Amino acid sequence: IAGITQAPTSQILAAGRRMTLRCTQDMRHNAMYWYRQDLGLGLRLIHYSNTAGTTGKGEVPDGYSVSRANTDDFPLTLASAVPSQTSVYFCASSLLAGEENTQYFGPGTRLTVL
């Protein structure tokens, strides 16, 4: 693989179910991010990780959790999905956290919660 991959590409989920979105990068980037993108709104940061073993909350963290056990993987878990979590989810990474660190995005996961 080269760059960032996300799985699944799309998913329809019943409300109340647990779901983990997967994100893997092979660029040895230290920082990783999860965003959601909704029509008419900018990308909104859910959680981030500046380096393996650390995570932080973004603008809209409620209902989501993350872990960063190693450099490459940054899964996002919805413990009990609700319809308002219907969105397109993008994982991104950057070499470092901080200024002038371009973020590179995965292809996204389109999630529908019914």
Place this chain on the structure above:
Amino acid sequence: GQNIDQPTEMTATEGAIVQINCTYQTSGFNGLFWYQQHAGEAPTFLSYNVLDGLEEKGRFSSFLSRSKGYSYLLLKELQMKDSASYLCAVVDSNYQLIWGAGTKLIIKP
């Protein structure tokens, strides 16, 4: 609060020039990014500005005025493949990106 403003949609003609504006009010400023996003795809990096002035990169240029809280992306010699959304994002005092909602650019032949 933090705010990034961009026009929702713009239309331009193939071969022409278009300027997409972005104004921002954020808690601190540590740079400004422009990304391109084709429908159904991921955002891809176009430019980064941290100092005032114009950065030129082929057909695309980006301008920044920190005192005015203003940036623009200039696209020259428009091609049909430039039809996409253009996202402005500011690096705030916590070094997080604050994103505008994006400008959908429609190119007509």
